[in-house]
Amino acid sequence: MAEFEPKVVAFVCNWCTYAGADLTGTSRIKYASNVKIIRFPCTGRIDFMLLLKSFANGADGIIVSGCHPNDCHYTSGNFHAKRRWIMFKELMDFMGIDMNRITFSWVSAAEGARWAEVVNSTVDRIRKLGPYVSYKQMVNTTVEEEVINE
Amino acid sequence: MARIGVFVCHCGENISATVDCGKVAETVGKLKHVAFSTDYKYMCSDPGQTLIKDAIKEHKLTGIVVSACSPRMHEPTFRKAAAEAGLNPFLCEMANLREHCSWVHEKNEMTTDKAIDLVRILIEKVKINSALQPIRVPVTKTALVVGGGIAGIQSALDIANTGHKVILVERSPSIGGHMSQLSETFPTLDCSQCILTPRMVEVAQHPNITLYTYAEVESLDGFIGNFTVKIRKKAKSIYEKDCTGCGLCTTKCPQKKIPNEFEEGLGFRPAIYVPFPQAVPNKPVIDREHCTYYLKGKCKVCEIVCPTKAIRFDQPDEVIEVKIGAIVIATGFDIKRSNFFPEYGFGKYKDVIDGLQFERLASASGPTSGAILRPSDGQVPKNIVFVACAGSRDPAKGIAYCSKICCMYTAKHAMLYKHKVHEGKAHVFYMDIRSAGKNYDEFVRRAIEEDYVNYIRGRVSTIYERDGKLIVKGVDTLLGAQPVEIVADMVVLATAGVANPGAEELAQKLHVSYDSHKFFAEAHPKLKPVETNTAGIFLAGACQNPKDIPDSVSQASGAAVKVAALFSQSELTREPLVAYVNRTSPPMYSTCVGCFLCQSVCPYQAIEHEDFKTRDGKIIKTVAKINEGLCQGCGTCVALCRSKSIDLHGYSNNQVYTEVVALLNDY
């Protein structure tokens, strides 16, 4: 059987991590191709519902990354995001949703190598955790219920 | 029906070396709503762009995805090309196949699959993109300069000379700032007043400059190009039009023992006063805190002696409202005063003074007419010690930064002293000599080599008085940390440059950010050193961090150019990627429920209240509204809004949701 290739979606801000990932490219640093980036203006824009929707649509892992504290292009979007993630993580932990599958990080526009590390370590970790079976099961059972009901 | 075009770029071999561009184009070409798909060697080249433009026209495309390098690189290029072909530029998206794919992955099927996914995400997104129009806002071509020191003066003159109106606000009774207090300036030792006063006069006489001294900014509303500022003109208690500036009142005022701010407390002034002889405007103000009439209800000597009857005891403060388009903040700096240095006896011993006090002693117009005399007994000090870095570069005291100007002015002080007291001995305690600047190090070398100033590399631990002398205990680190003790007649502390009192309050009024030391913060430390984070507000001089005169003047001119560039347009156009609050039909008006939590997350004060009223003016509902001029499009409010009433152009809820679904599901 082929090795499990996790599906990882990355939500990143345009000014720091997106630019940092550009630098990873310009520096020709290689990383796992499982991660696909969706670009946002700011981490402050990232709705927690998108993380849930990622799992619901089959993501095995998620990366959320933006500017380091005090470096936000919009001065405070990342600080608000930080509070949002603190609350979100506590709620997920409380409900038994696997927070090991989500990497939160700050990667600046100058940290090309760091972005590769963040991606690789996340993919390695998710690979070890395997597919997010329990969440997928919940979603799939739901789909089956509906099929039966119909 | 969406008709999407996909253009896959090889970027020479930069993309095609690891991504099978042909396969990408072919695969996505089969997707629903994709009307055209191709690959090409160099999309950004002239023929490449022509290919895109032709395809847009020929296939009547409603959106395009250029799959090439990072949008941070070529998004403007391709959006412009789209616009030239008649497609709204915001219906062009870029998939980042180079930086985020071909350059970071090996050549294999997974890499090509990822490239396909990256393109697919944006195909789905662009299908629901909206055509957006740039936001246009008018520009009021009047600038406000806050602070009338050398930076403010320079900025005001430069802006005024481009033909635009300037309002210069200064909180003290005269413009001139700290520069007017200086004796001579490094590295040329030319007299400060001599080079400054012509500029001050020019400000007063310039037809484009309106000068408000003894005035402060009360509040600011609006946004770039369209600010409204309220200025409080404090009551000067004189009618300026009638006052001839004869100065009779100032000589007759019975209150004569008020510490003179301009002389840094080394002299006195009356209650009705002109801060210094060359003041602009050269008309007195009454200091109501010290005037006998305001304190005790009688006196009015000035009113009696005034030949033109210009005194107005009942004059109120006046608040005026002005429309302006841009602001230059040039409020300058201050230095650390006594009680910050108990170990040096500053404030306790009269002969321990700070750098500005020394400037006044050395100034020909100062309290001693330029003679270096001890404040305690008026004797000429035979042994003088200068302490550089008094407070600066001292994290234990909370000031980790270098005040930048002290090394140079300390060398200047020592030199001025030696020029005036030939037989005297000058010692300088320093940490490092930071004399980077044109002719700066030569200047310091001159002090050491030609004027025989004794430079000791080490810090002073304590200063105390013994038998009428000041004992300065320090260490010479170049002699193996040997303790040094100097018996001095006078000590000059180069105290740290700090933010001006009131800087924080002003920053909050103007909605600009400031650092932990209350210095105003630039938008970018390297590439936007003159801009603040608030569009249309610029910085000049030492309000940003301690700066010397040439640096302040350069930055002031830089700020002036930024203002002039802004004023060169009749209206401003901005990218329309801003947030908006939805509107529905009455009686709901909007799904916004008016909790205004968005207002508290907005870094730009871009969220306003909008009232919907009945015909007789009763408020039915108050909802949020985004000021497009102020919004920068971060979208923090969008993610916070519980009822999903706010959305962001370019990154709408629907768009980002669609991207997630497209990315994770098979096609």
Add this chain to the structure above:
Amino acid sequence: MNSIVSRAKELLENKSVQVIVGFEAGPTGKARPAFVTYPSKTDILIFDERCVQNLAVYLTKKEVKQFGKIGIVATLPIMRSIMMLISEQQVFAENIEILGVSTEGKYLDIADIQVMQGYIEKCDLSNPSNDQETLAMLNKMSMQEKFDYWQNELSTCIKCYACRQACPMCYCTRCAVECNQPQWIPVQANTHGNMEWHILRAMHLAGRCISCGECGRACPVNIPCHLLTMQLADQAHKYFNVYAGTSEKMSSVLSTYEPNDKESFIL
């Protein structure tokens, strides 16, 4: 509870308020909300241990607002709700009179919002003790146990939104679940969609929940959904040292920040 009755009567008689929102005994003996508009009817008002509902939910309802100025019988959770509603500009302090009831059930003379704030500040604002025990028990479970527990609980949710209707903080006129562009929350009731709804609700109440437990009491299928918001109330206090509804000026946890907010999971 003569003081509540007499105060209510006085307020209605001198026209300081046009309606009193309080409790009355219902036909089955349970307490139910009462809306009294005539001084002569104030005798029906009661207050005892049966009176647990969070009446603040009515302050934002247009059917109640139309009367004019409102007098409301307010226990600690109700006072905190009122504070939140004022801070979020849904209720104006000048439009309400408080008929306070202390945590011991005694009548409190609350002259204005400052007095109410003073009282709130003196009270224990943590979650009710029985809920604290349940929370502690749940927090001890393994990840899988927790996930199973909540899947099991939430599988019975019928998406009636009683939890939302009962909550004074859920005053939006259009809830995010009614948003279909995009459809954030599936319309139908199923375990996965139910979980997304309850996460959404809890996140929207993060730092805003005042621990009244009304959502859990309102649930017709007995889902302990109040534990979700209470857990976050706990965490908001742990991380940011704030309790919701303690000042009319406060900004909620998610709409403000401190540069030195601490967390340990962001790389």
